[in-house]
Each structure stands twice: as structure tokens, then as C-alpha cells.
Amino acid sequence: MSYAIELRGITKRFPLVLANDNISMRVKWGSVHALVGENGAGKSTLMKIIYGMQPATSGEIWVDGKHVQMHDPRDAIRLGIGMVHQHFMLVEPLTVTENVILGAEPTLGTSINYATARKRVAELIKQFNFDLDPDDKIEDLPVGLQQKVEILKTLYRGARILILDEPTAVLTPGETKELFDFLKNNYAKSGNSVIFISHKLHEVLEISDEISVIRDGKMIGSIPTQGATPETIARMMVGRDVVLRVDKAPPRPGEVALEVRGVTVVGENKKNLVHNVSFNVRSGEIVGIAGVEGNGQSQLVEAITGLLRPTSGEIRYLGKALSRPDAAKVTAAGVSHIPEDRNERGLVLEMSTQENLILGEQRSKDFCGPLGLLKLDVIERNAHELAQKYDVRPRSASLPAGRYSGGNAQKLIVAREMRKNPKILVASQPTRGVDIGAIEFIHKQIVDARDQGLAVLLVSADLGEVMNLSDRILVMFEGEVVGEVSAAEATEERLGLMMAGVRPEAKTA
Template sequence: MTINAPAQSGQPSHRSPDAIELRGITKRFPLVLANDNISMTVKWGSVHALVGENGAGKSTLMKIIYGMQPPTSGEIAVDGQVVHLHDPKDAIALGIGMVHQHFMLVDPLTVTENVILGAEPTRGTSINFAAARKKVAELIRRFNFALDPDDRIEDLPVGLQQKVEILKTLYRGARILILDEPTAVLTPSETDELFDFLKNQYAREGNAVIFISHKLQEVLHISDEISVIRDGRMIGTVPTEGATPQRLARMMVGRDVVLSVAKQPARPQEVALEVRDLVVQNESKTNVVDSVSFDVRAGEIVGIAGVEGNGQSQLVEAITGLHPVAGGTVRYLGRTLSTVNARSVSEAGVAHIPEDRNERGLVLDMSTAENLILGLHDEKPFAGPLGLLNLEKIQKNALDLASQYDVRPRSTTLPAGRYSGGNAQKLIVAREMQKNPKILLASQPTRGVDIGAIEFIHKQIVAARDEGLAVLLVSADLGEVMNLADRILVMFEGKIVGEVPAGEATEERLGLMMAGVNSGPAD
């Protein structure tokens, strides 16, 4: 197959004003109707946003467009012609490219080697690396990417790795670019660069972008039109001009949603969590948390901001006893634990909402009722004489918590793995808060959670603070940190590089610190 990059200048010629038209796309799985008669049109020269709650059917629809799954019924037209996509090769041949949320790069290889992988130009029986490098360099210059064709992926920050993923699609001639949650791992400045490329270069040249995101402010900033999916159905497409976050949220959820976090000023009290010179190492004995020190007081929320992969996960796991500590100390309510493990930390008054709810937070094959007593199963009222479980108390506890925390469906027997992301997260919050903790560690508490559940979980975190808990919030969502936290710490390359009172925080200031620039403590 001949691989052609997008036209070098001017507007590419099109047979139709529509880049992609979906006509009555339906996708059925056993017991699940993922897409229900969806129709949508994306115009050339535009950025078209697609939003919807977790599980609404966005990912399934994009997989159909990219040839990864066939529709049960319906048809797809590309540039005015009906097409049949059997696999991603068919989509690529039609000029459709997709940048996945989780990058598909080979770290030891160079930019050029990653870009051409699977589409290597040949000269005789060998790969023509000179021609490949020249073509990649031309694309880099054309789109003003701060890349060198000979850079190795493992030496690049996340923002530039994403540009390599985009280069892979451009090299294969992508005229229609699908991006799935593209800003999840970017700093604010990297996000601005991405938006400038998509809107002011790629789309302006006559190409089309499908932009999937749950961040409504971003959608309103980057797009020309916005389509909303709910429960597998297309609710509608609206022009971005005149749209509001409140209107989009209502379309997504079917009711009004409070998007801002209402909270009174914090009233910090005594230090509850004290971290001093903490060092955590990975398997190769490299410091991934490097001499970190901070306090969290009762009655305040301390947020930790930073691009993922800068030591936040290991920091939380060390504090909660899930990862060994190589140096330094952690004091819980003024105590240093002689033995630090998940149980001893929990018994010291610490509740933990883990970043991976399926791996750390729930036992997916166990029932609702069983998951809601994990860590409490050997205590009264759930454990009776001789350690036998009191099933009546366990069932009542599950019904009470499911009602209190609005877990749907209200089943005590449903396996945890059957819940949506938002309801699964509510289970974890309910279980942890019933322990009457003094310290709450919330790590990525709303990742993969729908807007309605985000609203609920945010209220629970603020309520915990107001009840006198010390809350440590770790989130890759900078907006979430800025909305919830009373003080914000920024991590970069395993270190705390600065602290900013929430009232003085701006995306620009925090973004620079997240990138290792201007990384000093607040004045």
C-alpha cells in the first residue's frame, strides 16, 4: 500500500462536505446494547467533540469508526462514500487515524522508528531509513513539533510522546483524526500546544478531528460542534457557540448537575498526617519519591498535583502501607507505626480510596455486601461468636450504605465487577467512610466516573473535611485539585517542587511547576 501524508499546503479536495457520516449505527453485545441507532455527521475542517458519561458508548462507537469492531447494523460514509471497515488497516487506508488514551510506543526505539513501524518504506529488500527519516522530519517541521527524528521515546516527556502518536497517524495520511481523552496526561501548557495544532493547523488545512473528552471546559474551548451520547443513544449535536457546561451536563445525565464545588473556608486544626524525608524506590532501586516532606492537618484538604508518573502513586502506596519505604518517616495522628502494612495503617485511622478501584479497591467477584465489609469482616457487628459471619447484619449494612451513598442498582448480591465506574467508586467511598477514619487518602477519586457520581464524591470529600478529617487528595485532573483543595502541593520527578494556597493557584502557575519550570515554593 502506498502511504501518503496529508497534502502539503492548501485545502485538500473532498467529494463531500462531510468527513464522516454515521447512519443508524447499532452495536449489540450479549445482554448489552452499546450503541442504539446512532447518527452523527463530522464536517471537514472542523473539530467535533463527543461527550458522554462513562459507559455511554463513546469508545464502542470510535472502535467501529476505526474498524476495530463491526456494527450490528447501520452504515458509515467517509467523504460521501459508504465504506465497510473490517479492521484498522481499512480505516487507515481511508485516512482515518486514532490516538489512544494509552500510548502504543516502543520506548527503546527512536521517533522515526516508532512512526514508521508497520509502514516501513523499502528499497529493494531493505528498509529505506533515509527516506523514512526525511519524511518524518518534514512532518515535524510542517507541524512545528519540538521533536528530533532521532530522539528515543524513553527520553521524551509525556507531551512529546503524544506528538509521536499523532505523527504516526499523519505519516499514514490521516485526514480524520480521533483522539480519546488526549489531555489526561498533559500539563496545561502541553494541552494548549495540542489545541493549537488541532484547531489552527490540522483542522484549518481541511482535515477533521473527533475529540473525546469528559472535560467540558476543554470541549467548549477546542470544538466547533458537540455531540452528546447517553445510554448508547445520540441525545443531540449542538454548535459549540452558545453551549454551556450546564447544558452539556444536563444532556449527558438527564438532569441538572452542580459542576462547581461549594465549600466554606477550611478550619485546619492539629497535624494528623506527617511525612518527613520520605524515600520510595522502584525495583531498580531508583528513587521515585525523593525526600518528600509535608503535613496534612485535621479539617483541611491538601491536594497533590502533577503529571502522572512523577511519584504520586508510589507516595500514596507508601503512606497506606502498600509499598515499602526506603527512608524517612510517616506519623499518623502523632504515632509512628512499628509495623507498616495496609492493615496497621487502616487500624491507625486511615481510609484509602485507591487509584485503581478494580485492582486495589474491590474484589470484583464478591458481592456488594461482602465488599462493603472488607477490612471489617472480623469485627463486630459483622463477626459473631467463633468468628462466624453475621449475615443478617452484613445484609442490613449493605442496604443502608447503598441507600445512603446512592449506589445503583440497590442489590446486596450483585458482584462488584458488574457495577458502572461511578457506582463501584461509591461502594469504596461508603466502605471506607463507615470505618470512622481520621485521615482520608483519596487517589484519583473520580477517574472513569460519570458526572453525576463526580458531583456526589466531591460532596463526600468536602463533608469529610468539614467533619474534621485530614484529607490528602491526589489527582491528575488539575481542575479537580484546584476545586477541592485548600492547599496544593506539586510533584515533579519524585519531589515536592512547590506549595500554593488554593486561593492563589492558577492553571498557568501550577502548570509551570508541573513541568519543572518556576518550581519554587510559594512566596
């Protein structure tokens, strides 16, 4: 029997890293084969080799039983391989048809037979049941449909093997469901093959027939999805047992640490972004805010952390209100902030690890001498200590922050914010885009700090994370808190209804 793809001992050596180390893998026809591994494991590199975007240092690629040579993507396309990248390569002002035929125009004759192409595109749309029109403009389409256009491009070129590199990172749950339906029940079912890259375990379990795991550039193994569990895959990915559920003792809430009273934030077009929100967070408890992104959570966090002034309402930190609050005053009041966008607010990517680890504290007496001179030796030692304690890899005081993987970059922020010994922690999307080993670590840091008496406000669009970590959960919808439940009462259904704006009273009435 021939395989759609067979890799034999693929090795890819970059100047500084061995990105793929003797990887062998077989992808069956008519199946969805998931490739998983933590950030930096070597997944994208391997796929670029299969797609002819970069040469392997050594090893063989076999496609449908034949040993092949890839020089560029045209070779791959000729062999029936298509790839959808994480960042789309579409031309926004052009139509679906124009994008699909771009680069695949008939080479014989002088003019492109647009009508024929359009007809073919329409047929494919019908065959694969995409919610697209050949004449739609790309710029008018939501992300999920733009991705379908990328897929359509490969289908138009006759792809029988489709590679998707982290395709769901940009999709809503509904769009993901549609994509999965196409891949599994339509594309693979009719005999084609899919290589699906992800590090979201529940997705991998849902979509795939077989799972291959790579870690540090090495193939750890391939297993059938049937019978696999999140734990087994996580263990293969990380190389040890991973606690996917957060283990925590019951909370011992103390004094009110953070008090939010009637906070309203009015936006540019007079719309209330946050409307009359009130709640407390006590020391020693984690209060989670759940909600679909864009329902005022970001503005609420900005108000609490001093990044924006609420239009009305009051915020008290350890019992004190601040006059003319700003980020520095809020920090001085004992608040640490893990911002939702680590690349914009959390880190200065060009700056070194040690500089990033004292951001906001350059003038504190820990790091700055009486004459305003930075204590460089202390700053460097601080970096080494924190990198060790928070398991930041690689361990380096001088590496620019932009060179870390997502998980390690996030650990840097957590390390810096926890070092301040805060009384209140505002954690926004603390593990977004972070690999599971680092998620486990960050969750444990937050729970440990809560057990030491920290008041934690957790804001996350990841419902699983909110349910796992929080002692109490508030749900935001269109700027308001529509309900509160204890961790014990929280179910996905209950929170899901509130996230859609259904108030708990309305449900029971």
C-alpha cells in the same frame, strides 16, 4: 455539501448492552468535532465502528458523501480515516520511521525502500511541525512524542479524518497544549477533520468547533462550541443539572485530629522523598495538598496511612502516636483511606462487590461471627445498602469489582471507607478518571462528612479539585511543603508558582 463523516442510525448491540442506539452524527470538513459522554456512554464503540474494527448491528456510514462499508481498518485507512488509540501500538526498539511504515510497506517489489520512506517521514514531521527525528527510537521518546508518532502513522497513510480516543489522558498540560495546537491550527485548518473524544469539559471547549454528546448509547445532540459552557455540556452528558462548583459552608474546625511532625521519608538512593513535613488537620476541615505528581505526596500519604514507616518524625492520630504503626493499626485509630490507585490498593478486581465492601473488616464483629464464620446475609445486605446510598451502578452484590466503570468503582471505595465512620479521611486523587456525575457525588460526600466533623486530608494532582474542596491548601515540591494558603487566598497563579518550587516568601521579598 458533503460531510467528512456522516453516521445514520448506527446501532451496536452486544449480548448484554445496547452500546450504540440509533446514533446519527455529522462531522464537517475542516473542523474539530468533540464527542463527549460519561464512561460507558458508547464513544469508543462508535469510533471502532467508524474505523472498521467492529461491525455495526445496523446503520449507515457515509464518508465524504459516499455510503461505505467497513470490514476492517484497512477499509477505513483507504477512505482516509486514521485512529489513535489510548494505548499506543508502537514497537519500542524500532525507530520513528520503522514504526510509521510498519504495515504500510510498499506492496510492489521485494524490498522496502527505506530511504524513500524516511524522506517522506521527514517531510511530514516538517510539515506538521512535530518535535521528532525520523531516526529517534520510540523507547527514548516521552509519551507526548510517542503519541505524535501514532499520529504520524495515520498521516503517512494519508489520513484526512483523524480520530483520537481520549488522547490527553496520558499527557502533561504542556504536551496537551502542543497536541491542540497541531490539531486545530495545523491539521483541521488545512481542511482535514478531527473527531476528538474526551470527558474533560474545559478541553472540549478549548479544542472543538462542534460538540456531540452521547449518553447511555444515545445521541443527545450536537451543538456548536461557540456559546457552550461547561454547565450546558455537563447537563447533556448527565441528563440533569450538575453542580461543577462545590457548594460548602465555611468550615468549623475543632480539635486537631491529625498531627504530622517533622516527617521525613528517605528513599532507596538516600534521596529524601519527604523532607521534614509538618502540619495539622483539624476535625471539620479539609486540608488539601497540591503539587505536581511525584513530589512526595504518595510517600507522605503512605506514611500517614501506615503503609510505610517514616525515617524520622512523628504522626499523631487524635492525639495519640502509634507504636510500630501499620495499616491495620492506623485504620483502628480511626483513619479511612481512599488510595490513589483504586485497582491496586482500593479494590480486589476479581472479588465481588460485597466482598470488596468489607475489605479490611472481614474479622470485625459486624461481619464475622464468634466462630470466625462470615455473616454472609449481613455482608450481602451491607452491599445492597451501600450500593443504594452511594448510587453504585449497576446495583449488584455479586458483580466482580473489575466490571464497574471508573466512577462506580470509586464510589465503592468511598462507600466502604465512609461506612467505617472514620475520624480522619485521607483521600488521594479521589476522583481521578471518574466521570463528572460521580465527581459531584464524591465531592458532596466528602464535604458532608467534613460538616459532620470529619478531618479530611485531600491529596490531588488536579488543582481545580484542590481549590474547590479545600479549606486550607499546602503545596508540596520536591518532598517539602513550600507554602500554605487559605482557600480564600488561593489563586491558580499563586499555587502554580509554589508547585514549581517558588516559596511564597521568595516571591514577596
